[in-house]
Amino acid sequence: xxxxxxxxxxxxxxxxxxxxxxxxxxxxxxxxxxxxxxxxxxxxxxxxxxxxxxxxxxxxxxxxxxxxxxxxxxxxxxxxxxxxxxxxxxxxxxxxxxxxxxxxxxxxxxxxxxxxxxxxxxxxxxxxxxxxxxxxxxxxxxxxxxxxxxxxxxxxxxxxxxxxxxxxxxxxxxxxxxxxxxxxxxxxxxxxxxxxxxxxxxxxxxxxxxxxxxxxxxxxxxxxxxxxxxxxxxxxxxxxxxxxxxxxxxxxxxxxxxxxxxxxxxxxxxxxxxxxxxxxxxxxxxxxxxxxxxxxxxxxxxxxxxxxxxxxxxxxxxxxxxxxxxxxxxxxxxxxxxxxxxxxxxxxxxxxxxxxxxxxxxxxxxxxxxxxxxxxxxxxxxxxxxxxxxxxxxxxxxxxxxxxxxxxxxxxxxxxxxxxxxxxxxxxxxxxxxxxxxxxxxxxxxxxxxxxxxxxxxxxxxxxxxxxxxxxxxxxxxxxxxxxxxxxxxxxxxxxxxxxxxxxxxxxxxxxxxxxxxxxxxxxxxxxxxxxxxxxxxxxxxxxxxxxxxxxxxxxxxxxxxxxxxxxxxxxxxxxxxxxxxxxxx
Amino acid sequence: xxxxxxxxxxxxxxxxxxxxxxxxxxxxxxxxxxxxxxxxxxxxxxxxxxxxxxxxxxxxxxxxxxxxxxxxxxxxxxxxxxxxxxxxxxxxxxxxxxxxxxxxxxxxxxxxxxxxxxxxxxxxxxxxxxxxxxxxxxxxxxxxxxxxxxxxxxxxxxxxxxxxxxxxxxxxxxxxxxxxxxxxxxxxxxxxxxxxxxxxxxxxxxxxxxxxxxxxxxxxxxxxxxxxxxxxxxxxxxxxxxxxxxxxxxxxxxxxxxxxxxxxxxxxxxxxxxxxxxxxxxxxxxxxxxxxxxxxxxxxxxxxxxxxxxxxxxxxxxxxxxxxxxxxxxxxxxxxxxxxxxxxxxxxxxxxxxxxxxxxxxxxxxxxxxxxx
Ligand code: HEM
Numbered sequence: 029x030x031x032x033x034x035x036x037x038x039x040x041x042x043x044x045x046x047x048x049x050x051x052x053x054x055x056x057x058x059x060x061x062x063x064x065x066x067x068x069x070x071x072x073x074x075x076x077x078x079x080x081x082x083x084x085x086x087x088x089x090x091x092x093x094x095x096x097x098x099x100x101x102x103x104x105x106x107x108x109x110x111x112x113x114x115x116x117x118x119x120x121x122x123x124x125x126x127x128x129x130x131x132x133x134x135x136x137x138x139x140x141x142x143x144x145x146x147x148x149x150x151x152x153x154x155x156x157x158x159x160x161x162x163x164x165x166x167x168x169x170x171x172x173x174x175x176x177x178x179x180x181x182x183x184x185x186x187x188x189x190x191x192x193x194x195x196x197x198x199x200x201x202x203x204x205x206x207x208x209x210x211x212x213x214x215x216x217x218x219x220x221x222x223x224x225x226x227x228x229x230x231x232x233x234x235x236x237x238x239x240x241x242x243x244x245x246x247x248x249x250x251x252x253x254x255x256x257x258x259x260x261x262x263x264x265x266x267x268x269x270x271x272x273x274x275x276x277x278x279x280x281x282x283x284x285x286x287x288x289x290x291x292x293x294x295x296x297x298x299x300x301x302x303x304x305x306x307x308x309x310x311x312x313x314x315x316x317x318x319x320x321x322x323x324x325x326x327x328x329x330x331x332x333x334x335x336x337x338x339x340x341x342x343x344x345x346x347x348x349x350x351x352x353x354x355x356x357x358x359x360x361x362x363x364x365x366x367x368x369x370x371x372x373x374x375x376x377x378x379x380x381x382x383x384x385x386x387x388x389x390x391x392x393x394x395x396x397x398x399x400x401x402x403x404x405x406x407x408x409x410x411x412x413x414x415x416x417x418x419x420x421x422x423x424x425x426x427x428x429x430x431x432x433x434x435x436x437x438x439x440x441x442x443x444x445x446x447x448x449x450x451x452x453x454x455x456x457x458x459x460x461x462x463x464x465x466x467x468x469x470x471x472x473x474x475x476x477x478x479x480x481x482x483x484x485x486x487x488x489x490x491x492x493x494x495x496x497x498x499x500x501x502x503x504x505x506x507x508x509x510x511x512x513x514x515x516x517x518x519x520x521x522x523x524x525x526x527x528x529x530x531x532x533x534x535x536x537x538x539x540x541x542x543x544x545x546x547x548x549x550x551x552x553x554x555x556x557x558x559x560x561x562x563x564x565x566x567x568x569x570x571x572x573x574x575x576x577x578x579x580x581x582x583x584x585x586x587x588x589x590x591x592x593x594x595x596x597x598x599x600x601x602x603x604x605x606x607x608x609x610x611x612x613x614x
Numbered sequence: 615x616x617x618x619x620x621x622x623x624x625x626x627x628x629x630x631x632x633x634x635x636x637x638x639x640x641x642x643x644x645x646x647x648x649x650x651x652x653x654x655x656x657x658x659x660x661x662x663x664x665x666x667x668x669x670x671x672x673x674x675x676x677x678x679x680x681x682x683x684x685x686x687x688x689x690x691x692x693x694x695x696x697x698x699x700x701x702x703x704x705x706x707x708x709x710x711x712x713x714x715x716x717x718x719x720x721x722x723x724x725x726x727x728x729x730x731x732x733x734x735x736x737x738x739x740x741x742x743x744x745x746x747x748x749x750x751x752x753x754x755x756x757x758x759x760x761x762x763x764x765x766x767x768x769x770x771x772x773x774x775x776x777x778x779x780x781x782x783x784x785x786x787x788x789x790x791x792x793x794x795x796x797x798x799x800x801x802x803x804x805x806x807x808x809x810x811x812x813x814x815x816x817x818x819x820x821x822x823x824x825x826x827x828x829x830x831x832x833x834x835x836x837x838x839x840x841x842x843x844x845x846x847x848x849x850x851x852x853x854x855x856x857x858x859x860x861x862x863x864x865x866x867x868x869x870x871x872x873x874x875x876x877x878x879x880x881x882x883x884x885x886x887x888x889x890x891x892x893x894x895x896x897x898x899x900x901x902x903x904x905x906x907x908x909x910x911x912x913x914x915x916x917x918x919x920x921x922x923x924x925x926x927x928x929x930x931x932x933x934x935x936x937x938x939x940x941x942x943x944x945x946x947x948x949x950x951x952x953x954x955x956x957x958x959x960x961x962x963x964x965x966x967x968x969x970x971x972x973x974x975x976x977x978x979x980x981x982x983x984x985x986x987x
Contacts, residue, residue, distance in 0.1 A: 070947060070948040070949075071948055071950075071951075073944060074945055074951060077937055077940055077941040077944060078937075078938070081934045081937040081938050081941065084930055084933055084934050084937070085930070087925055087930050088927040088930040088974070092925060094924075094925070095924065095925070095926070122925075123925050240923070249920065249921070298619055299619055299822060299823065299825060302824045305824070305825070305827065306827070306828060307826070307827070307828065308828060309828050330828040330829055330831065330918065331828070331829070331831060331832040331834075331914075331917050331918050332917075333917065333920065340920060342918070342919065342920040344919065344920075491919070491920045493921060495921070498916065498922055501922065502913070502922075505909050505912075506909075508905075509902070509905050509906065509909065512901075512902060512905060513902060516898045516902065545947075546894065548891065548895060
């Protein structure tokens with residue numbers, strides 16, 4: 029491959045030697061240089077890559093905070109003996125942990141240290157002439173000879189020029205040497221794109237990483253639940269939950285609005301074993317880019333986000349929201365509207381909590397379940413038999429007392445702490461639990477008020493994301509694949525041809541090929557060049573005809589032989605055997 | 615409105631899958647028979663050659679079943695010599711960087727062709743096995759197609775379908791490669807794997823035809839999963855080749871050191887270096903495929919969940935696989951890491967693929983937990 033790799037490949041022995049002998053005199057600069065050489069070596073890159081693979085694994089074994097903070101808390105609670113220890117080791121935040129970061133940062137430093145010198149070296153290589161013609165072409169992995177008969181009247185110098193033409197046409201960069209001398213030769217090279225591809229690939233990986241970092245800095249995301257009829261306005265207070273990037277500013281939020289008009293779910297009614305599985309979610313929404321823009325009707329679906337104001341809005345959850353009206357002891361309506369029920373089990377078996385801080389004289393609270401298609405077993409266990417609204421039912425316990433909301437401490441809307449409340453309705457009390465069907469009303473004991481179950485609406489959960497890095501990540505990723513393909517499938521090759529005139533007037537030609545890097549088609553290339561040259565000089569060449577029809581010819585095995593054949597005793601051409609073989613660069 | 619499913623088609627499909635598994639089983643037996651028979655034949659050739667030449671060396675290298683290497687002690691001797699002599703030993707030499715590696719010093723005891731091309735000599739059981747595999751794959755294709763028609767969508771939406779379609783792709787890719795290269799020595803492995811996958815699908819993961827959950831209703835399912843399955847099929851081939859490479863390399867060393875050749879059937883298998891070179895080429899294609907899998911997965915994740923990367927378990931493992939194979943490609947360019955070590959990386963990478971497909975799909979919770987279980 030590159031000069032750099034070559035150097036690294038050869039370095040271990042000298043470096044080791046230097047270490048044992050010269051260690052005492054190594055100054056800080058040499059130490060740094062030595063460390064840098066080590067860090068940017070292929071061996072280190074390989075080691076860091078494998079380490080990265082290993083380090084990524086624990087993130088799939090332990091719950092991760094960014095994805096599931098509550099599960100992590102639970103996990104630590106469930107495993108008191110080692111749960112905390114894992115936390116100290118950052119095993120719940122693997123991908124932002126010090127050790128994981130250290131590995132990929134080192135890898136990318138190594139990558140830069142690798143790419144930059146190679147890019148420079150390659151730039152030079154692209155501008156310089158192909159390497160000088162080796163003395164003994166026969167030592168090259170692909171070697172062959174051709175003989176142009178004397179009656180063709182082709183002098184050695186013309187032969188080399190026409191060979192240069194043939195190779196140029198085939199995309200080689202060619203330099204003819206000594207073309208008026210007795211032994212003219214040419215050096216040719218092609219496939220510079222291979223190294224360029226490799227560099228583009230590695231550089232683009234840095235680009236992907238930087239884009240991801242940019243997304244983390246300037247992006248933001250949030251969640252919101254929308255009941256049919258609700259409108260979300262893109263401001264900080266509009267979100268149920270909001271996660272800003274490190275450099276987020278609230279002025280980034282464009283105050284667009286999105287209203288949920290209607291939400292439909294289609295359930296599977298025909299597949300065996302899957303009856304009731306949802307097969308389509310369809311949310312009709314009305315959007316406005318800004319408060320003054322015209323309204324626009326759009327459809328939001330899973331896998332089909334709505335794009336608005338630089339953000340994307342995704343459909344990520346849904347459920348039922350029973351609409352209730354609650355009157356307090358004084359007979360006033362203390363609360364009216366949909367209550368979001370949280371999914372608990374199969375077929376939309378959902379839990380719900382209603383807090384009525386406005387009820388007088390005493391605040392009221394309700395905890396219970398909503399079932400779209402209620403069934404009660406003989407043992408009194410209730411379950412939902414279907415996800416659709418065939419037999420909707422609310423079963424609730426009720427409480428009165430101080431809900432603790434006035435203290436101002438934030439509370440989870442899906443939980444009610446009943447420890448300071450007095451129960452009114454529960455299955456184990458005389459009054460029993462509350463069971464309501466749509467249209468029903470239940471009067472609470474002791475004149476505390478009443479609750480009516482008016483109707484059922486649906487709600488959706490949407491995720492809203494803004495990630496400015498993502499487009500760049502995609503561009504770099506595409507560049508990376510492009511570079512990868514070029515790098516793996518372009519072959520970098522060198523060809524040398526040397527000609528000379530025999531005493532009897534024949535022109536003797538020998539050629540050799542060398543690949544840089546992995547190249548299983550070098551033999552096929554040799555065959556093609558042989559064929560092209562034969563055609564150019566109109567030589568009958570039975571040998572090349574045979575092997576070149578097999579373009580995928582391996583360099584191994586019998587296919588190899590033809591190009592090796594010293595057919596016409598062209599040995600006489602081989603230059604005075606200098607011990608210096610071809611300058612191989614593998 | 616979603617396409618109506620067709621249960622009858624689904625039942626035909628299941629029947630066809632079982633028929634395919636049955637046909638593969640017979641093909642498997644034929645492949646195994648081929649291995650046994652050929653190794654017996656090779657031993658017989660050895661004995662004869664040993665009698666004729668009277669030397670052990672000639673016997674070891676005696677050309678038998680393949681590569682058009684003509685039998686006879688002259689050729690054999692020539693071959694052994696060529697291995698020792700270096701440059702002339704091009705039969706074992708790739709044209710480029712990996713040439714002349716020490717551990718390949720001797721290919722003695724090798725009979726299968728280094729280039730993995732078909733030899734003139736006919737192996738009847740192998741031909742029967744391939745014919746049966748072709749028959750099996752046709753039935754299998756019908757099974758996959760009827761499944762798709764029955765469900766009115768691409769047939770890869772749950773574990774049952776991943777397994778049945780995956781097995782089909784693995785066998786089809788194997789047969790396609792067979793057109794150009796004689797990899798019949800991998801037959802027992804590939805066909806055996808297909809049988810296991812079909813049986814596992816029908817027994818453990820059986821799922822009737824049904825609609826896709828909304829999360830999977832996207833054209834990215836077609837793109838992302840098909841490339842993933844194709845790449846996995848290629849990784850399957852290279853896994854087998856790398857495993858054989860390790861065995862072969864061990865055997866070559868033993869034989870070169872004058873040890874007894876206990877694994878005679880391995881002569882049907884090309885040399886360790888040829889295995890390494892071909893599996894590198896296939897791995898390179900599969901790696902590009904896996905890169906696309908990773909990228910398209912990220913694009914899809916962006917469409918479905920609003921973030922293109924979130925270290926979900928399935929994403930983690932896809933990434934790990936990608937990095938391991940990137941490591942493999944690096945290893946091939948790192949001195950001291952080619953050969954056996956690279957083969958190990960290829961094997962580890964494949965184990966990760968299998969892990970990702972089985973354990974992760976089944977036991978790890980994540981956003982991808984819609985494998986139909
Ligand atoms: C982010 C980590 C890296 C990844 C994922 C990666 C991946 C790859 C892949 C897939 C290839 C084979 C395709 C090709 O030839 O273009 C490759 C080749 C190569 N990489 Fe990396 N690489 C990484 C880091 C590095 C580093 C740090 C170095 C330098 C020390 C390096 C040096 C090379 C070289 C020299 C080749 C060419 C090898 C050959 O001759 O085939 N890479 N890399």
